[in-house]
Amino acid sequence: MIIATIIGMAIVTMVPRFIPAFIMEKISLRPWLNRWLNAIPFAALGALIFPGIMTVIPERPLVGITGGVVAMLIAFFNLNVIFAVIGAIATVFLLTM
Amino acid sequence: MGHTEAQSINSQSRKQAIKNGAVAGFPIFLGYMPISIAYGVLAQRSGLTIFETTMMSLLVFAGAAQFMATNMIAQGAAAIQIVIATFVLNFRHFVMSMSFINRIRSFTMRWKFGLSLGLTDETFAVSSLHGEEAKKNYGRYFYLSLILVAYFSWVFGSFIGAIIGDTLPRALSESMGIALYAMFIGLLVPSVKKQWRLGLIAGSSMLLNVLLVEWVQLEQGWSIVLATVFGSLLGIPLLKEEDV
Known part of the structure; x- marks a missing residue:
């Protein structure tokens, strides 16, 4: 049962990690979107700290x-x-x- | 920039890329070691076998979620509850992955897919601060090596923790809890020194996070996601294309 839980956890963790690899192909990159995405690491660091x-x-x-x-x-x-x-x-x- | 100069900056051998990636990943290796050992110890106490403890690290590779899961298992939570809570807590990696994939746009799909699976708060933060590697030859090996060093540390540490059980002095293991926070600070400060605007972005996301947790009483997983998404919006007016 614990192994099933672990596999479930693995799936719901993996999917959000790899989905952007596919959707980013389809998004045409506007400069403002680029700036937003480039700011994400710094906003993430702030929220994590x-x-x-x-x-x-x-x-x-x-x-x-x-x-x-x-x-x-x-x-x-x-x-x-x-x-x-x-x-x-x-x-x-x-x-x- | 002259043609030859541009070439010399971008040219590195695969071996160099792998070595540089490992060096960049080493702080994560150090930071993960005590925390993964602590996870292993806790998982043991919650009744997981050594195999289950290590498998969770191998398959999930997400620190906060694994701590939460072992706690929930100890309290007898249902599997579906644990899986949903994990989804909420780890959804921030979706936002991080958008940013990371954007940076490695030129890589093949196979590499994008593979590298995205290794994204954690820590590997994302360090990779993002080495964004220039994406433009270099063999840059993909830099990120791969960085992620594998972190992954190895996480899995191996969990295994060690599961084996040794509760033998680490409590004062020491408690103090280790600051390790990853210190790493985040150590990554943020040099960037802010170069570009004060980045500090404004980080600061407003901190503030948002506090508001969402304290006032709105949001779950931690969602509050980090929302604070990151909205805090980084400030980058649109504040940053220039070539800033980061």
């Missing part, structure tokens, strides 16, 4: 925020993303010790 980051430690939203600020500072100096990740993990670890 906030307010979700406050739930890292659900009962202490400020811990997630502080980790995020540390990641921001590190990223501001154009260091590789990995350093932002490590810095944020260390911050949350220290704050929850």
Whole structure:
């Protein structure tokens, strides 16, 4: 039964992922549509970061925020993303010790 | 731009493309490892076998949905409920795929189809910030390698988590929860530094997301989809064609 659930999950996850491969062929690309599609990664990043980051430690939203600020500072100096990740993990670890 | 210059920028060997893709995917590899291990541990506790735990990662490859599913399985939810909830939570990948496929327009259908199956929040974000690869020779191998590195990390980590069970110190596994958020921030900040308008787009989508979750009480899956679709509308007046 769990395997059936997993297969169902796989189908409803895969289909929305690949449908655009077929429909984008048929859409003629206006410049405004292009700009919209190019903005999607940045809008998605915004929505993925906030307010979700406050739930890292659900009962202490400020811990997630502080980790995020540390990641921001590190990223501001154009260091590789990995350093932002490590810095944020260390911050949350220290704050929850 | 002179003809020769354009050529030198676009020419890379397949090997280089694969290597560059793996390097770009490495932060995802690191970010996925602790989270997939945590998923494996949780799935075990919810009563999934090692095989089922790993199969879910292999076939679904969507972190948030898998955490939710294992929780629902533990609570005895019906299969159809879990499948519908997964659809809602993962529908954002449809929007992301539209944007990604648009960027790789020149690829053959086979490649578009194959690469689209590997889209997650993380592989989409990193791929989009390497949009220039789509114009290079063997650019498709860059994306393939990036996605496979992430995929391997996710599946392998789940398997490890299922085997080791609950042996990770709690403080450490809790702190790892920030990893992917930090990665998203690490991806966003350099782009905003170059183009403040991109920060405006991300910021308004954050705000929309808060409004939709807190005031409209929308499910998280839909609120991310709507915030992304409407937040990115700002790109139409704000961005220039060659901006991103």
